[in-house]
Amino acid sequence: xxxxxxxxxxxxxxxxxxxxxxxxxxxxxxxxxxxxxxxxxxxxxxxxxxxxxxxxxxxxxxxxxxxxxxxxxxxxxxxxxxxxxxxxxxxxxxxxxxxxxxxxxxxxxxxxxxxxxxxxxxxxxxxxxxxxxxxxxxxxxxxxxxxxxxxxxxxxxxxxxxxxxxxxxxxxxxxxxxxxxxxxxxxxxxxxxxxxxxxxxxxxxxxxxxxxxxxxxxxxxxxxxxxxxxxxxxxxxxxxx
Amino acid sequence: xxxxxxxxxxxxxxxxxxxxxxxxxxxxxxxxxxxxxxxxxxxxxxxxxxxxxxxxxxxxxxxxxxxxxxxxxxxxxxxxxxxxxxxxxxxxxxxxxxxxxxxxxxxxxxxxxxxxxxxxxxxxxxxxxxxxxxxxxxxxxxxxxxxxxxxxxxxxxxxxxxxxxxxxxxxxxxxxxxxxxxxxxxxxxxxxxxxxxxxxxxxxxxxxxxxxxxxxxxxxxxxxxxxxxxxxxxxxxxxxxxxxxxxxxxxxxxxxxxxxxxxx
Amino acid sequence: xxxxxxxxxxxxxxxxxxxxxxxxxxxxxxxxxxxxxxxxxxxxxxxxxxxxxxxxxxxxxxxxxxxxxxxxxxxxxxxxxxxxxxxxxxxxxxxxxxxxxxxxxxxxxxxxxxxxxxxxxxxxxxxxxxxxxxxxxxxxxxxxxxxxxxxxxxxxxxxxxxxxxxxxxxxxxxxxxxxxxxxxxxxxxxxxxxxxxxxxxxxxxxxxxxxxxxxxxxxxxxxxxxxxxxxxxxxxxxxxxxxxxx
Numbered sequence: 117x118x119x120x121x122x123x124x125x126x127x128x129x130x131x132x133x134x135x136x137x138x139x140x141x142x143x144x145x146x147x148x149x150x151x152x153x154x155x156x157x158x159x160x161x162x163x164x165x166x167x168x169x170x171x172x173x174x175x176x177x178x179x180x181x182x183x184x185x186x187x188x189x190x191x192x193x194x195x196x197x198x199x200x201x202x203x204x205x206x207x208x209x210x211x212x213x214x215x216x217x218x219x220x221x222x223x224x225x226x227x228x229x230x231x232x233x234x235x236x237x238x239x240x241x242x243x244x245x246x247x248x249x250x251x252x253x254x255x256x257x258x259x260x261x262x263x264x265x266x267x268x269x270x271x272x273x274x275x276x277x278x279x280x281x282x283x284x285x286x287x288x289x290x291x292x293x294x295x296x297x298x299x300x301x302x303x304x305x306x307x308x309x310x311x312x313x314x315x316x317x318x319x320x321x322x323x324x325x326x327x328x329x330x331x332x333x334x335x336x337x338x339x340x341x342x343x344x345x346x347x348x349x350x351x352x353x354x355x356x357x
Numbered sequence: 358x359x360x361x362x363x364x365x366x367x368x369x370x371x372x373x374x375x376x377x378x379x380x381x382x383x384x385x386x387x388x389x390x391x392x393x394x395x396x397x398x399x400x401x402x403x404x405x406x407x408x409x410x411x412x413x414x415x416x417x418x419x420x421x422x423x424x425x426x427x428x429x430x431x432x433x434x435x436x437x438x439x440x441x442x443x444x445x446x447x448x449x450x451x452x453x454x455x456x457x458x459x460x461x462x463x464x465x466x467x468x469x470x471x472x473x474x475x476x477x478x479x480x481x482x483x484x485x486x487x488x489x490x491x492x493x494x495x496x497x498x499x500x501x502x503x504x505x506x507x508x509x510x511x512x513x514x515x516x517x518x519x520x521x522x523x524x525x526x527x528x529x530x531x532x533x534x535x536x537x538x539x540x541x542x543x544x545x546x547x548x549x550x551x552x553x554x555x556x557x558x559x560x561x562x563x564x565x566x567x568x569x570x571x572x573x574x575x576x577x578x579x580x581x582x583x584x585x586x587x588x589x590x591x592x593x594x595x596x597x598x599x600x601x602x603x604x605x606x607x608x609x610x611x612x613x614x615x616x617x618x619x620x621x
Numbered sequence: 622x623x624x625x626x627x628x629x630x631x632x633x634x635x636x637x638x639x640x641x642x643x644x645x646x647x648x649x650x651x652x653x654x655x656x657x658x659x660x661x662x663x664x665x666x667x668x669x670x671x672x673x674x675x676x677x678x679x680x681x682x683x684x685x686x687x688x689x690x691x692x693x694x695x696x697x698x699x700x701x702x703x704x705x706x707x708x709x710x711x712x713x714x715x716x717x718x719x720x721x722x723x724x725x726x727x728x729x730x731x732x733x734x735x736x737x738x739x740x741x742x743x744x745x746x747x748x749x750x751x752x753x754x755x756x757x758x759x760x761x762x763x764x765x766x767x768x769x770x771x772x773x774x775x776x777x778x779x780x781x782x783x784x785x786x787x788x789x790x791x792x793x794x795x796x797x798x799x800x801x802x803x804x805x806x807x808x809x810x811x812x813x814x815x816x817x818x819x820x821x822x823x824x825x826x827x828x829x830x831x832x833x834x835x836x837x838x839x840x841x842x843x844x845x846x847x848x849x850x851x852x853x854x855x856x857x858x859x860x861x862x863x864x865x866x867x
Contacts, residue, residue: 271692307434315450
């Protein structure tokens with residue numbers, strides 16, 4: 117699952133998303149969820165998915181309740197399930213795609229390269245911005261923890277006081293963190309230039325994304341599924357319940 | 358601001374660039390690979406030549422083909438998501454073919470002993486490993502000069518020794534010129550054959566390490582430079598006429614000479 | 622002392638309650654750290670982090686130093702007094718109304734130290750205070766630490782600067798891979814080749830010199846002046862040899 121080309125996987129995501137938006141049927145939603153279960157298991161991300169579902173509980177409840185007032189119970193259930201399908205499919209995509217591969221995939225998209233050239237002057241700049249941001253996440257997270265520790269060691273208590281006070285207490289955390297992030301970025305930029313960035317136009321990467329048989333299989337299955345959904349939508353009425 | 362800088366460095370030299378905090382050593386280094394004036398605002402008056410060609414007007418990305426730069430903070434010079442990709446970054450920017458990039462990456466990993474780290478992410482590495490990876494990334498560009506700005510600040514002594522020795526090995530094998538900025542002389546004294554001392558923006562001393570130490574150790578100490586303890590010891594003993602000769606620059610040299618005196 | 626990743630900073634964080642032990646306990650002045658908040662423990666144990674940029678956020682150096690005092694609830698009068706006193710002690714009084722971000726690297730490190738010394742904790746923990754400092758700055762730091770020590774404060778320094786530690790002569794605790802390796806006086810520990818190697822350190826130059834000089838010389842020499850005296854004795858005993866020229 118992890119080794120499939122992100123472009124193929126994204127096509128799968130699109131076909132699932134479109135299908136779930138075309139229909140308002142509990143059967144369809146359950147079917148879409150069931151379809152993704154083996155994929156989740158194959159990618160060994162089932163446990164993380166369950167965790168992400170818990171995060172989605174709050175919104176699910178809101179969606180359910182709101183729709184309860186505007187239409188029937190069954191409709192509410194279907195729409196809540198649709199939300200879960202969407203959540204699941206995007207989770208599946210991001211959990212099985214490394215930021216590396218994502219960066220490489222973005223770099224291949226003609227539109228992104230064009231945009232990057234217009235905005236930033238270099239075709240690989242945008243995808244690079246993305247991978248650098250991802251690369252910095254764990255580092256800045258560690259910095260944030262250190263700042264919190266340092267300020268607590270000076271008597272800062274983050275869990276005391278009224279709302280106003282608590283918000284103000286975050287100033288000694290945010291300012292150092294912001295400055296550290298800026299400083300890191302500047303140092304990274306220095307180092308980047310010192311390694312020849314941005315380099316020549318026809319720049320070749322050591323690693324390349326290549327579509328394999330499994331990818332083509334997935335692409336065909338996704339396109340097949342998508343066309344089938346559209347055909348069914350145009351010719352039949354799938355009941356709500 | 359630095360001024361009146363007239364220095365030439367030859368291939369195969371190991372130059373120690375030192376001076377008190379704020380003397381301009383980092384400023385000088387930044388001029389060497391074009392970060393000044395391209396990245397940092399500043400004016401470069403005068404000429405800077407590498408391999409006989411002027412670099413002052415070139416972009417840092419161009420100059421970095423000739424002058425490699427290893428920064429002080431190991432973590433902030435690794436940008437890719439894996440070690441292998443990071444090392445490949447420089448050669449990729451040079452527009453080389455995939456085979457050539459592969460060859461250089463493998464060679465650089467071999468030369469710095471970082472093969473085993475190739476799939477790890479930067480934040481998973483220790484400081485010493487990060488410095489080695491940064492060094493590999495610079496090496497892969499096959500520069501003729503490598504500048505290292507206080508590369509051992511964040512490293513423990515044993516790891517620091519390892520990194521400096523690796524740099525020296527590379528210098529010997531490939532005849533690159535190495536410039537190391539450091540104010541703890543004992544870490545590099547064993548390897549450096551030349552020292553350039555700066556103070557308040559000017560170069561105040563330049564010559565063979567042994568000679569400069571011998572002549573000026575007091576002044577260097579007064580400037581805040583960490584003169585090796587063995588040199589200081591010898592100077593104290595010499596002051597009492599118990600030993601003679603120029604100051605040793607590192608422990609092995611001092612031990613050899615003292616052994617003869619003590620066991621005669 | 623110990624290699625990067627040995628657990629020194631982790632241990633330090635247990636001293637003021639930032640981390641609580643999962644087994645065993647940490648006692649500060651007899652009290653279990655698990656029963657007290659970090660703020661309460663910090664009054665006694667001041668922890669100065671390695672990178673001053675993790676601390677500095679105020680508009681002026683004065684405000685920065687006053688921050689902790691305000692958190693601890695001291696009166697304005699006391700705050701004023703303490704701030705001036707601390708700034709004087711660390712030679713930062715000239716920067717009192719400057720923004721901390723305009724200071725140089727070494728000055729910011731002093732400002733961070735001032736921010737923690739402001740409330741005069743009984744125990745002071747410094748995490749790698751010598752990184753980025755030149756020799757003169759380190760000498761000043763060493764003198765300052767010894768002064769605090771002579772005033773009755775307990776000082777814990779985390780450092781991998783072997784020469785700095787050799788000259789300060791404290792009790793040394795070695796850690797490696799999360800465990801305690803050894804504890805003892807600096808000259809004993811730092812001249813022990815096996816221990817030093819396990820902790821990824823190097824012996825101070827004097828110790829290396831004396832271990833190469835072999836028999837007749839003590840091994841636990843780490844400091845230049847003692848080395849000089851020992852060599853003086855030996856050299857004046859031995860008949861003057863042919864002068865060694867190099």
